[in-house]
Structure formats: structure tokens, C-alpha cells
Amino acid sequence: xxxxxxxxxxxxxxxxxxxxxxxxxxxxxxxxxxxxxxxxxxxxxxxxxxxxxxxxxxxxxxxxxxxxxxxxxxxxxxxxxxxxxxxxxxxxxxxxxxxxxxxxxxxxxxxxxxxxxxxxxxxxxxxxxxxxxxxxxxxxxxxxxxxxxxxxxxxxxxxxxxxxxxxxxxxxxxxxxxxxxxxxxxxxxxxxxxxxxxxxxxxxxxxxxxxxxxxxxxxxxx
Numbered sequence: 001x002x003x004x005x006x007x008x009x010x011x012x013x014x015x016x017x018x019x020x021x022x023x024x025x026x027x028x029x030x031x032x033x034x035x036x037x038x039x040x041x042x043x044x045x046x047x048x049x050x051x052x053x054x055x056x057x058x059x060x061x062x063x064x065x066x067x068x069x070x071x072x073x074x075x076x077x078x079x080x081x082x083x084x085x086x087x088x089x090x091x092x093x094x095x096x097x098x099x100x101x102x103x104x105x106x107x108x109x110x111x112x113x114x115x116x117x118x119x120x121x122x123x124x125x126x127x128x129x130x131x132x133x134x135x136x137x138x139x140x141x142x143x144x145x146x147x148x149x150x151x152x153x154x155x156x157x158x159x160x161x162x163x164x165x166x167x168x169x170x171x172x173x174x175x176x177x178x179x180x181x182x183x184x185x186x187x188x189x190x191x192x193x194x195x196x197x198x199x200x201x202x203x204x205x206x207x208x209x210x211x212x213x214x215x216x217x218x219x220x221x222x
Contacts, residue, residue, distance in 0.1 A: 051113035053162075058100040058120060060160050062093050065127060068153060069093075076138050085130070085137035092127035099123060121169045128154075128170035132177025136185050146182050146191040150174040151198035158206040162213065167206050175199030 069089045076082055103116035132150050139145055154174055158167035179192040 051110070051117055052107065054120065054166065055100065055103055055107060055113060055116055057160055057162075058096055058116075061124075061157060062096040062100070064156060064160070065089060065096075065131070065153075066093050072134065072138055076140070081137040085134050088130040088133065088137075089127070092123060092130050095123045095126065096120065117166075121166055124157075124166055124169040125173055128173035129177045131170075132174040132179075133181060135178045136181035143188070143191050143194065146178065146188075147194040147198050150178040150195060151202050154199065154202050155205070158202065158209070162210075164206055164210050168203065171199060171202055171206070 066089075069086060073082060073086055099116060099119045103112055106112040128150075131153055135146055135149055139149060150171075154167065154171040157170050158164075161167050175195055175198075179195045182188050182191045182195065
């Protein structure tokens with residue numbers, strides 16, 4: 001009978017076993033990744049602050065348009081056309097107020113603020129067209145009044161909004177509609193040309209004002 005020697009394998013020490021997925025070197029994140037993330041966070045914060053400022057200015061725009069409409073109704077002769085124009089302006093002002101109230105449900109949500117800005121631009125497009133129609137529906141024809149009517153309102157809105165795109169959303173339809181209404185009413189090409197020229201002046205002043213704001217030095221902490 002032959003004796004057989006059984007050899008039992010010795011288990012390896014636990015510390016000698018390393019997971020296959022374990023890295024053999026420390027994980028290092030490049031510095032440019034941190035800088036890119038920091039720049040992204042800065043852009044998001046700047047966008048949110050800009051949209052929140054626009055949200056805060058919406059009641060001022062609605063208040064100005066409402067006050068100006070009432071002032072014109074007090075000095076203009078009362079007609080059915082004037083009542084129609086006031087109704088058109090009330091729709092635009094109400095749309096701005098509704099958009100503002102909806103955005104205030106989540107005033108710090110960036111997606112909600114973006115939606116507000118898009119809707120606000122659409123409201124201003126309508127309000128500008130309705131305002132320009134006032135040269136046909138509300139005010140009697142006069143050269144100085146026709147030129148000043150859309151230009152002054154657009155200048156006030158541009159100053160309050162401090163946002164070129166939204167200011168142009170009101171300025172362009174108000175100017176074009178005003179010039180069209182003057183031509184349809186009495187064919188006064190001089191007044192129509194003056195309205196367009198005044199609109200271009202307001203547009204140039206808006207661009208210049210925006211550049212001055214961007215070039216102005218910002219206060220530093222400390």
C-alpha cells in the first residue's frame with residue numbers, strides 16, 4: 001500500500017488581494033475642469049440675476065403703460081375708437097401682469113425665469129403694436145404728436161428695462177404700426193418718416209446706453 005501525501009493550498013493573505021477595478025494611482029482632476037465648472041456656475045448666476053431683474057421691472061412697465069393710457073384717454077376726445085384702443089392696451093397690460101404673477105410662483109427657478117422672459121417679449125410685441133395703433137384710434141393727427149407718441153414711450157421702456165432685446169420688442173412694432181396708421185389715416189408721409197426717424201434715434205440711444213452700462217466699472221468688495 002502506497003502512502004499519498006495530500007498538500008492543502010495555503011490561502012493568500014486578505015491584504016494581498018486587490019480588486020481588479022482599483023486604480024493603481026491616485027485620481028487627479030485637471031485644473032481646467034475646475035475652471036470650466038466655475039465659469040459655468042458664474043454664467044448661470046449672471047443669467048439668473050439678469051432674468052430676476054427683468055421680473056422685478058415688469059410691474060413698472062405695466063404701471064407705466066396703464067398710466068400713460070389713462071392720461072391719453074383723459075385728454076383725447078372720447079370716441080368708440082378710443083374705447084377700442086383702451087381695450088387693446090388693457091389686454092396687453094393684463095398679459096404682462098399674468099405673466100409676472102405666474103413667474104412669481106418660482107422667482108428663483110432659472111427655467112421659469114426663461115419662460116417669463118420669452119412671454120414678456122411676446123407681451124411687449126403686442127403692447128407695442130397696440131400702442132402704435134393709438135395714432136389711428138386715439139390721438140388726432142398732428143406732426144409733433146405723431147412723432148413723439150411711439151418714441152417717448154419706447155424711450156421710457158428702454159430706460160426702465162435696461163435690456164436691448166426687450167426694448168426693441170416694444171420699439172419696433174410701435175414705430176412701424178405708428179407710421180402705418182399715419183399713412184392710412186391721412187397719407188402724411190412727413191409724419192410717417194418722422195416716426196421712423198425718431199424710432200431709429202431711440203434704437204441708437206438704447207444701444208449706446210447698453211454699452212455705457214457694460215463699460216461702467218463695477219464696485220469691488222472691500
